[in-house]
Amino acid sequence: MRITCPNCTAGFEIPTELLGRKGRSLKCATCGHSWFQAAVIDEIDLADVLA
Numbered sequence: 001m002r003i004t005c006p007n008c009t010a011g012f013e014i015p016t017e018l019l020g021r022k023g024r025s026l027k028c029a030t031c032g033h034s035w036f037q038a039a040v041i042d043e044i045d046l047a048d049v050l051a
């Protein structure tokens, strides 16, 4: 997945599985800023839930 550093807006392409199920802390390779990157939640189709 594509992520962007919230501090310097540098973009990085990382394997989605690197974040695990809940996400993880990342450190920018450009500016050294650390932040928590949440994992992408699987989309739920409400039509299937409400049917």
Ligand SMILES: [Zn+2]
Pocket: 005, 006, 007, 008, 009, 010, 028, 029, 030, 031, 032, 033
């Ligand atoms: Zn950065």
